Amino acid sequence: MDIRAVIKSAESNRITLSHKELLGNWEENAAMLSAGETVAGIVRSVEPPKFLWSLRANLTGLAKIKEDVFPGQQASVYIKSILPARMKVSLAIIDTFDFSYRPSAPKYFFSGKHMDRFVYSPPESGKEITVDF
Secondary structure, eight states, X not given: OOOOOEEEEEETTEEEEEOGGGGOOHXXXXXXXXXXXXEEEEEEEEETTEEEEEEETTEEEEEXXXXXXXXXXXXXXXXXXXXXXXXXXXXXXXXXXXXXXXXXXXXXXXXXXXXXXXXXXOTTSSSOOEEEO
């Protein structure tokens, strides 16, 4: 699969590339979801008392721990709430299962040729997460 990338830095004989800045900020990814909806996700980490779920390429959410869940599993999760000011997505686990699939092409939110700055955090958030190129 072909993917796009941005040059994060170029120093001496080393070029550092990144992909995540092209996959949308928190707000763009959260806009694809709604509280009350059930969606698919992937368990990214287990850190008691919560699990970290990957919902979209640049969006994760937290759910309370459930027995026999481990990183890499697929999951169905219920979106309890989406809180932009805290950049938080609260989830409830419905079911987890093992499933192997071929990844689909990523959805890019940036289609330009040059990016000077990427702002991940929404305006109403108390913190600003940025990358300057």
